Amino acid sequence: MNSQQTFYEYIMNWLDKFNISVEVTQSELKDTLTNISSKAVKYEMITSIIWLILCIVVVIIAYKVLVNITKTKGIKNVIKYMDSVDISKNGDKILFCIITIMAIVFAVIGIISQVVDITECILFPEKIVLEFIGRYL
Numbered sequence: 001m002n003s004q005q006t007f008y009e010y011i012m013n014w015l016d017k018f019n020i021s022v023e024v025t026q027s028e029l030k031d032t033l034t035n036i037s038s039k040a041v042k043y044e045m046i047t048s049i050i051w052l053i054l055c056i057v058v059v060i061i062a063y064k065v066l067v068n069i070t071k072t073k074g075i076k077n078v079i080k081y082m083d084s085v086d087i088s089k090n091g092d093k094i095l096f097c098i099i100t101i102m103a104i105v106f107a108v109i110g111i112i113s114q115v116v117d118i119t120e121c122i123l124f125p126e127k128i129v130l131e132f133i134g135r136y137l
Contacts, residue, residue: 040132041125048117055110062103069093069100
């Protein structure tokens with residue numbers, strides 16, 4: 001008994017549990033699962049690319065806002081600006097700078113996460129398929 005027969009029997013038993021009767025051959029099931037698997041990997045890849053683009057846009061916009069608020073260039077100069085400014089007079093600017101820096105940090109974490117997801121889609125598509133199937137079984 002090979003793994004395809006075992007998987008075929010597993011799917012048929014699973015359908016029987018829900019009182020669903022399907023007349024399908026093993027080759028048809030294999031073709032369908034191959035099609036579903038490729039679509040699941042493409043879906044994961046596309047959503048990861050969209051999130052990656054959104055995170056990059058957030059980093060760029062937040063950096064430009066940060067530079068415009070502080071009238072400096074570079075993160076080191078922003079930190080120097082925050083140390084030198086009087087909190088009692090410019091507390092709102094400091095708070096806005098902190099929120100913007102936090103947005104940059106979360107966006108960079110998102111970028112790293114999405115790069116890992118894209119790498120998994122390319123190198124380990126089986127893992128993506130198993131996670132996708134695991135959500136619905």
